[in-house]
Amino acid sequence: MENTLTQAGSLQKPELVNGRLRVAKAGQDREVRLFLAAVTVVSIVALYYLQLDWLKLLTRLPDLGKTFGLLALLDFHEFGLTLEAFMQTVAITVLATIYSVVVGLVLAAFGARNLMKNKFVTYGLSAFFTFLRAVPTPVWVLLALVCIGLGPAAGIVGLCVHATAFFGRAFTQSFEDVPNEVIEALEATGASKLHIFLSAVLPAAASQIMAWTGLRFEINFSESAILGMIGAGGIGFAIANNIQAYQFGAAGVAILLVFVFAYCVELTFTTIKKNYI
The missing domain is CATH 3.30.160 (Double Stranded RNA Binding Domain)
Incomplete structure (x- = not known):
């Protein structure tokens, strides 16, 4: 042997x-x-x-611990404003995810090679998705801020651009995992492209769509919290303002809200994946 x-x-x-x-x-x-x-x-x-500068880095490391200690001294005096900003971030995340899922599904239907036989369309959409994903989300938000102005609308638009490219690519792969034999059998019966997509491809890819949606929702929430620091509204704006004003206790409350919500979202989608996907 x-x-x-x-x-x-x-x-x-x-x-x-x-x-x-x-x-x-x-x-x-x-x-x-x-x-x-x-x-x-x-x-x-x-x-x-x-x-x-490693010497400077090593000498400043103790300050990092002091800063975390100040964040731990939670200050709830401005909790109402912090909670309002947090809810704005959640709303931005929900709307951006919903809009990008819908647009991503439509684009992915045209980008899947087993559904769209025109190679120019499929390769063109693939290159388009790559371009949108290559540009970071903050750049799209800044461009939206120039066109729309400060506020949550720019955050939704900026997040949608990047998330749509993410969903377009992910859903395309999910649709292409559907066996060609199933699609060819339905085509032989005279079924239309729309009927094949709605009755066969979409149900077969439903579990993957849910998994990708859950993953992107977590990413969108994290990015929403960051984008508020550049003028897109939400909890990020409150965190940045509190830190700049040296109100570390209030910033700690905002960061705690972000952590608790992110953990609950992760726990929820993990449970869904385990029991239903």
């Missing part, structure tokens, strides 16, 4: 580790070493390029 494995060249000699038989692939350790070496080289180049 050992000779056979050696001749095959794909497996190394079995090893007994903690009472269990471990068979490693030949060359696996070499690939790991190459990966670690590449990561090390890239890290060194990045550190050299940034020219970090």
Whole structure:
């Protein structure tokens, strides 16, 4: 058996580790070493390029602990305003997610290669999604701020642009996972493209759509909290203002609300995935 494995060249000699038989692939350790070496080289180049002042960094680290201590001294005097800003962030997240899901579903239907036979359309949409995702969300929000002005509307538009590209790409992959045999069988019966999409493709991809939606909702909420710091409204604006005014206790309350909501969202979608997906 050992000779056979050696001749095959794909497996190394079995090893007994903690009472269990471990068979490693030949060359696996070499690939790991190459990966670690590449990561090390890239890290060194990045550190050299940034020219970090390590002495200053080490001397300022204690201040970071002091700042967290000040944030922990929660101040609820402005809790009403903080709660209002927090609810605004939640509303922005919900609306941006809903709008981008709807638009993403439509675009993904045209981008899936098993539904749209025109390669120019599918490749064009794929490139379009890549372009929208390549530009960070804050850039889209800043562009929306120029056109719309300060406020939550710019946050919704900016989030929708990036999230639509995310959903478009993710849903396209989900639709393409549907076997071609199913689509061809329905086409043979004379079913229209719309009927095939609504009755076969969409139900088959429903679990993946729910999973992608839950993941993006968490991302949208996190980005909404950040985007408020650049004028898009919401809890981020309250956090930035409180920190700039050295009201760390009030900022700590806002950060705590963000954490609790994000944790509840993650727990909710984890439960849904476990029980229904």
